[in-house]
Amino acid sequence: MAWDKKNWMKEWREKNREGINEYHRRYYKENKEKHIVLVLRWKKENPEKMIAYREKMQTPEFKEKRRLYLQEWREKNKEHLRAYHKKWKEEKNRNRPRKILSKVS
Structure with missing residues (x-):
């Protein structure tokens, strides 16, 4: 093997x-x-x-090129990003302080 x-x-x-x-x-x-x-x-x-x-970063050509590059990168790493985001949300929710509900009589 x-x-x-x-x-x-x-x-x-x-x-x-x-x-x-x-x-x-x-x-x-x-x-x-x-x-x-x-x-x-x-x-x-x-x-x-x-x-x-x-000034170069403000040009429409540069913005379009950057947008396309990021879109391509996101497509390539879609699964990884989804898993990472899911884990991040779980961590965020786990560490969030819970609301304490007072008893109303």
Whole structure:
């Protein structure tokens, strides 16, 4: 039987999901401030590039291209997005504070 790399990775991810999520959460937290500093510095050093980029983003051609790209991406990842959204809704509902109904006599 041939070694199935795709299934092996899938099983490994399922088994180690909590650890992976924790790693990404910590990595994001540690590097968020650094990233913000770098972006702000770049914006300050290159104001003309920033203005040109903003103007480019406002053009109808760019908006249409971006819309088509996102539509294609959503079609490609439809199942994944649906599962992710369902899980997110479940988490949101689980963590939502419940209304306390007072007894009316």
